[in-house]
Amino acid sequence: MRLPGRLSAAIEVLTEVDTRHRPVSEALKTWGIGNRFAGASDRAAIGNLVYDALRRRASHGHVMGSDDPRALVLAVAIRDWGEEPEMLNAAFAEDRHAPEPLTKDEIARLERGDDSLASAGNATRADAPEWLESALERAFSNEWVTQLRAMTGRPSLDLRVNMLKSGRERVMKSLKRFEPMETAIAPHGLRMPAGSRDARTPNVTSDEGYLKGWFEVQDEGSQIVSALVDATVGGQVLDLCAGAGGKTLAMAAAMGNTGQIFAYDTDRTRLAPIYDRLKRNGVRNVQVRAPGEGALDDLAGRMDRVLIDAPCTGTGTWRRRPDTKWKLTPELLAQRTAEQAALLDEAVRLVKPGGTLVYITCSILPQENGDQIAAFRIRHPEFAVRDAATLWGAQLSLPLAAVTDAEGGLILTPLTTGTDGFYFCALQRKS
Numbered sequence: 001m002r003l004p005g006r007l008s009a010a011i012e013v014l015t016e017v018d019t020r021h022r023p024v025s026e027a028l029k030t031w032g033i034g035n036r037f038a039g040a041s042d043r044a045a046i047g048n049l050v051y052d053a054l055r056r057r058a059s060h061g062h063v064m065g066s067d068d069p070r071a072l073v074l075a076v077a078i079r080d081w082g083e084e085p086e087m088l089n090a091a092f093a094e095d096r097h098a099p100e101p102l103t104k105d106e107i108a109r110l111e112r113g114d115d116s117l118a119s120a121g122n123a124t125r126a127d128a129p130e131w132l133e134s135a136l137e138r139a140f141s142n143e144w145v146t147q148l149r150a151m152t153g154r155p156s157l158d159l160r161v162n163m164l165k166s167g168r169e170r171v172m173k174s175l176k177r178f179e180p181m182e183t184a185i186a187p188h189g190l191r192m193p194a195g196s197r198d199a200r201t202p203n204v205t206s207d208e209g210y211l212k213g214w215f216e217v218q219d220e221g222s223q224i225v226s227a228l229v230d231a232t233v234g235g236q237v238l239d240l241c242a243g244a245g246g247k248t249l250a251m252a253a254a255m256g257n258t259g260q261i262f263a264y265d266t267d268r269t270r271l272a273p274i275y276d277r278l279k280r281n282g283v284r285n286v287q288v289r290a291p292g293e294g295a296l297d298d299l300a301g302r303m304d305r306v307l308i309d310a311p312c313t314g315t316g317t318w319r320r321r322p323d324t325k326w327k328l329t330p331e332l333l334a335q336r337t338a339e340q341a342a343l344l345d346e347a348v349r350l351v352k353p354g355g356t357l358v359y360i361t362c363s364i365l366p367q368e369n370g371d372q373i374a375a376f377r378i379r380h381p382e383f384a385v386r387d388a389a390t391l392w393g394a395q396l397s398l399p400l401a402a403v404t405d406a407e408g409g410l411i412l413t414p415l416t417t418g419t420d421g422f423y424f425c426a427l428q429r430k431s
């Protein structure tokens with residue numbers, strides 16, 4: 001397929017997403033099944049167009065005077081991919097799969113481009129939902145538009161080298177064809193920066209090294225917060241929201257397979273992949289606790305660390321899942337914050353005196369982060385916030401790169417740490 005056909009396909013997929021409210025990944029998959037002639041590069045290019053359109057839906061929509069699928073995809077082609085309107089129209093004329101030619105109005109709007117954004121509101125320029133403006137301003141003060149704009153780019157592909165089975169040098173060598181580089185902050189990470197236009201994301205999970213457990217795919221931000229849990233050699237750790245075990249695996253490696261990690265989650269389906277992952281990674285210090293009444297009772301008052309990697313709105317991962325940015329509602333946010341408060345209270349009985357409760361989200365919203373910590377500390381004055389800069393200094397060689405909030409938590413973002421958005425706060429139980 002040439003670019004015109006790919007643009008038509010992206011318009012088709014976006015229409016499906018908009019009208020049938022389907023998740024993007026599903027709509028792309030369905031399109032691929034229905035159009036078997038399209039190769040892997042076509043599917044990757046179409047996916048890039050669709051995701052790029054959603055990342056900058058508000059600003060592209062403002063420039064075009066419409067955020068319908070055609071307007072968005074044309075805006076991506078010209079404003080993000082650097083195509084010229086006249087050249088595009090010439091290519092359209094020669095391709096029977098092309099969209100309708102660009103109209104005079106569309107060309108004029110695209111030529112005005114960024115100039116027309118000067119009259120747009122902050123939320124539009126930030127490509128963020130308007131109803132979250134005050135929350136985002138509270139999180140990042142007058143830097144919030146810049147912070148959010150940095151969340152409209154494509155994310156890199158990051159790996160964590162599994163030190164139980166391999167080393168950075170070895171993995172770098174095995175993945176040389178993808179030109180990985182060392183991550184700037186996480187000590188065992190590798191990064192493959194995002195490409196532009198129709199670049200394909202490297203398929204690392206079919207690599208021999210992956211199958212042998214030498215590395216896992218994990219955003220550098222997730223690696224950083226896992227390291228900050230400070231899961232020390234020989235300790236007793238409960239990963240209360242383990243899911244598929246991304247952070248469990250990182251902590252198991254940091255502990256060098258010593259001590260004991262208990263991995264728990266209320267959702268069996270989310271927990272299911274952890275068994276294979278533990279095996280592939282050569283992890284021997286993790287006990288998976290299947291959900292059920294009283295499943296954690298014997299751990300009460302015994303844990304050195306309890307990690308709550310809380311269910312959240314995922315606003316920190318908007319680069320990867322830009323459709324969720326526009327689907328988030330106040331009701332969903334309220335539901336998540338209620339779950340988070342309940343989890344924090346539930347964790348208390350499990351932490352031993354002197355032990356640490358670690359609260360992590362992949363959200364940048366204060367309602368899910370500092371507000372939760374402030375309210376928790378009122379309910380549980382026996383907990384004190386551990387100094388994040390000290391934890392950072394002990395685990396990571398670079399000076400503190402993340403933003404701190406009023407509660408003493410850390411906020412990681414694409415702009416400040418070059419990672420997904422994360423929140424981290426460690427609270428020590430005094431008695």
Ligand SMILES: C[S@@+](CC[C@H](N)C(=O)[O-])C[C@H]1O[C@@H](n2cnc3c(N)ncnc32)[C@H](O)[C@@H]1O
Pocket residue numbers: 240241242243244245246247248264265266267270309310311312339343
């Ligand atoms: C952010 S995800 C965890 C991701 C995982 N820790 C990782 O690093 O791959 C949050 C998880 O919390 C789980 N969860 C939600 N409510 C819970 C509860 N009350 N107790 C335990 N787990 C819960 C969800 O099923 C989900 O798997």
